[in-house]
Amino acid sequence: MKAIINGKIITSNNVLENKILLFNETIEEIIDKNKFNYGQNSNIEIIDAKENYVSPxxxxxxxxxxxxxxxxxxxxxxxxxxxxxxxxxxxxxxxxxxxxxxxxxxxxxxxxxxxxxxxxxxxxxxxxxxxxxxxxxxxxxxxxxxxxxxxxxxxxxxxxxxxxxxxxxxxxxxxxxxxxxxxxxxxxxxxxxxxxxxxxxxxxxxxxxxxxxxxxxxxxxxxxxxxxxxxxxxxxxxxxxxxxxxxxxxxxxxxxxxxxxxxxxxxxxxxxxxxxxxxxxxxxxxxxxxxxxxxxxxxxxxxxxxxxxxxxxxxxxxxxxxxxxxxxxxxxxxxxxxxxxxxxxxxxxGSIEIGKTADITIFDDAFDIKRTIINGQTAYEK
Missing domain, CATH: 3.20.20.140 (Metal-dependent hydrolases)
Structure with a gap:
């Protein structure tokens, strides 16, 4: 399991803040950041979006x-x-x-x-x-x-x-x-x-x-x-x-x-x-x-x-x-x-929704790409 933290998650009809995106090959869950226990989830790979956008x-x-x-x-x-x-x-x-x-x-x-x-x-x-x-x-x-x-x-x-x-x-x-x-x-x-x-x-x-x-x-x-x-x-x-x-x-x-x-x-x-x-x-x-x-x-x-x-x-x-x-x-x-x-x-x-393939890109306010994830695997990281 992987988790994207500190990101502004772009859904098809909103931008979610203070949320954590959990995924494997598919998107598993979007949870409130205060419900994520780092101690109990030490086996999860953490990806820090650094306040950038998390987009399909x-x-x-x-x-x-x-x-x-x-x-x-x-x-x-x-x-x-x-x-x-x-x-x-x-x-x-x-x-x-x-x-x-x-x-x-x-x-x-x-x-x-x-x-x-x-x-x-x-x-x-x-x-x-x-x-x-x-x-x-x-x-x-x-x-x-x-x-x-x-x-x-x-x-x-x-x-x-x-x-x-x-x-x-x-x-x-x-x-x-x-x-x-x-x-x-x-x-x-x-x-x-x-x-x-x-x-x-x-x-x-x-x-x-x-x-x-x-x-x-x-x-x-x-x-x-x-x-x-x-x-x-x-x-x-x-x-x-x-x-x-x-x-x-x-x-x-x-x-x-x-x-x-x-x-x-x-x-x-x-x-x-x-x-x-x-x-x-x-x-x-x-x-x-x-x-x-x-x-x-x-x-x-x-x-x-x-x-x-x-x-x-x-x-x-x-x-x-x-x-x-x-x-x-x-x-x-x-x-x-x-x-x-x-x-x-x-x-x-095509969108960040539970059950869909974890095809994700992370970009900043200038739309410069910081990371691209395909089928849950990082394919590019700046």
């Missing part, structure tokens, strides 16, 4: 890479490196995210994710994968390569339907929404609208057919216009989830509060969309075989197109909190409970 671990459902490695490297060492780097940012689990490349390269990356899910290591846990493309729009391809864009095909993903948790697609490319309907009928995969030029009507039809989120809202999609409402309006006019890259570059932070008011607190999911240059110094990097310039906290292709981000999830939570009037536990939910609910694993993780 973060879940990144959209991350390509970090620390010099990328999901598309398709190597065990690459995913291991990513997991070791992001655990230092409070991330306890993640979805390595693919991108639009050749079928062979995508399959190689998916095979690697499948293999790594079976391995035990100290870093962040892999929950599955996010397939971003190749079923996207040429017009809003962003930093993805047009050469490998194809129409949605169920046969393309069938072999990997158990490990794919999210597919980003442009529904206007899906004739009669046959792909969407087949995915919803035969799998548990979440479908997300993104890199898309869909009209408002096409987006709403796709949502009615089963699309349940929007990939990095506002970025790489048809914009909101008062005569052409586009995807943004469909997201606003429905109850689907939406990902946000809260680096203050991809979206002006003035939008954050607007989103809170329109979408509500439980439908916003903070992501990093980080590429391999995440957590590295400025310089030249690569994404999908394309040169990327990293400087001034952004990653861009040579033509200026944003190429993912170098954001960390703890900074995303901090940024969103600083630019809105929400409470700290509400901001944390956007990187923990909300993604867990979206992936339908909130019965096991």
């Amino acid at each position: 671990g973060f879940i990144d459902v959209h991350i390509h890479g970090s620390g010099g490695c990328d999901t598309m490297d398709a190597e065990v060492e690459a995913l291991h490196r990513i997991s070791e780097v992001i655990v230092k940012n409070g991330v306890t689990s993640f979805l390595p995210t693919t991108m639009t490349m050749s079928k062979e390269k995508i399959y190689k990356a998916l095979d690697n994710v499948q293999q790594c899910m079976k391995l035990k290591w100290k870093g962040s846990r892999i929950l599955g994968t996010h397939l971003e493309g190749p079923f996207i729009s040429e017009k809003y391809k962003g930093a993805q390569k047009e050469d490998f864009i194809i129409k949605p095909e169920y046969d393309f993903i069938e072999k990997y339907k158990e490990i794919i948790k999210i597919i980003t697609l442009a529904p206007e490319k899906d004739l009669n929404l046959n792909f969407v309907r087949e995915i919803k009928e035969k799998t548990n995969i979440n479908l997300s609208i993104g890199h898309s030029d869909a009209t408002y009507e096409e987006a709403m039809e796709a949502i009615d057919a089963g699309l349940d989120s929007a990939t990095h809202l506002f970025n790489a999609m048809s914009p909101l216009h008062h005569r052409k409402p586009g995807i943004i309006s469909a997201v606003f006019n429905s109850d689907i989830y939406c990902e946000l890259i809260a680096d203050t570059i991809h979206i002006n932070p003035a939008i954050y509060q607007i989103l809170v008011r329109i979408k509500g607190l439980d439908k916003l999911i903070l992501i990093t969309d980080s590429m391999r240059a995440g957590c590295l110094k400025d310089g030249v990097s690569e994404l999908g075989g394309q040169k990327v310039i990293v400087q001034n906290n952004s990653a861009r292709l040579e033509d200026g197109t944003l190429a993912g981000s170098i954001l960390t999830l703890n900074r995303a939570v901090r940024n969103f909190k600083e630019h809105t009037d929400i409470k700290i536990y509400e901001a944390v939910n956007m990187a923990s409970l909300n993604p867990a609910k979206y992936l339908k694993i909130d019965d096991k993780t």
Whole structure:
């Protein structure tokens, strides 16, 4: 048994003080500190939070890479490196995210994710994968390569339907929404609208057919216009989830509060969309075989197109909190409970509750991570 003392415990709807968190692999109990007898519990490992926040671990459902490695490297060492780097940012689990490349390269990356899910290591846990493309729009391809864009095909993903948790697609490319309907009928995969030029009507039809989120809202999609409402309006006019890259570059932070008011607190999911240059110094990097310039906290292709981000999830939570009037536990939910609910694993993780997996991170007022615990074991300590 382990005990975290002297911490401000962030639950899904409150911040608890003068409490002690007891856990093994799962969270066992939260008790008043004056009821904890140190003499009688001498066999318990004590972790002193030193008045910092004790938070559920973060879940990144959209991350390509970090620390010099990328999901598309398709190597065990690459995913291991990513997991070791992001655990230092409070991330306890993640979805390595693919991108639009050749079928062979995508399959190689998916095979690697499948293999790594079976391995035990100290870093962040892999929950599955996010397939971003190749079923996207040429017009809003962003930093993805047009050469490998194809129409949605169920046969393309069938072999990997158990490990794919999210597919980003442009529904206007899906004739009669046959792909969407087949995915919803035969799998548990979440479908997300993104890199898309869909009209408002096409987006709403796709949502009615089963699309349940929007990939990095506002970025790489048809914009909101008062005569052409586009995807943004469909997201606003429905109850689907939406990902946000809260680096203050991809979206002006003035939008954050607007989103809170329109979408509500439980439908916003903070992501990093980080590429391999995440957590590295400025310089030249690569994404999908394309040169990327990293400087001034952004990653861009040579033509200026944003190429993912170098954001960390703890900074995303901090940024969103600083630019809105929400409470700290509400901001944390956007990187923990909300993604867990979206992936339908909130019965096991995503919040500090008795019986849930002990995926915990401890951070200070600046959201700097002091310790990350996965399955009850310390995976990172500063």
